[in-house]
Amino acid sequence: MHEFSQKMKSFERKGDSYVHELIIALNKTFVTPLQREDILELAMKMDDVLDGFEEWSMRLEIYRISHADEFMVEFVGLLFDSCKEINQAITLMSKKNLSGIRNSVIKINEYETQCDELTSKCITNLFKNEKDAIKIIQYKELYEMLESVADSCEDVADTLETIMMRNA
Numbered sequence: 001m002h003e004f005s006q007k008m009k010s011f012e013r014k015g016d017s018y019v020h021e022l023i024i025a026l027n028k029t030f031v032t033p034l035q036r037e038d039i040l041e042l043a044m045k046m047d048d049v050l051d052g053f054e055e056w057s058m059r060l061e062i063y064r065i066s067h068a069d070e071f072m073v074e075f076v077g078l079l080f081d082s083c084k085e086i087n088q089a090i091t092l093m094s095k096k097n098l099s100g101i102r103n104s105v106i107k108i109n110e111y112e113t114q115c116d117e118l119t120s121k122c123i124t125n126l127f128k129n130e131k132d133a134i135k136i137i138q139y140k141e142l143y144e145m146l147e148s149v150a151d152s153c154e155d156v157a158d159t160l161e162t163i164m165m166r167n168a
Helices: 002-028 036-062 070-094 098-129 133-167
Strands: none
Touching: 002 036, 036 070, 036 133, 070 098, 070 133, 098 133
């Protein structure tokens, strides 16, 4: 998990660097294809996704959790799919493919709903089967952190939808 945590930290730093470079570029560019505020908001929301993954990976390391349980694996799979849809939507923005972006936004929202349901399932299972109070606290927090990443993905989708409406 240490290697994973370090890799996530590297991704997060790279994401922060991209946001800073974007701000500099926006300040230098006279005309942009989208409103500056929209571009910046989208970048910040995407950075929130990276921040959430980094915080979760650091917490795994702090708690010395060496293997993800089946629920975490399922969560990460849903989040990976959501991030793929974010990437797809960003690619489609340059092509002004509004229907494709809308499809990605819908899928991201569906993944977030699945993560909500998974959070309830995880926590119910945790309180039903785990006897160690420390593990209950740790795992509950980890599950909720993953749900927060899903919420951040949904925030990206909402931002994409707003940008679409403004530029339709």
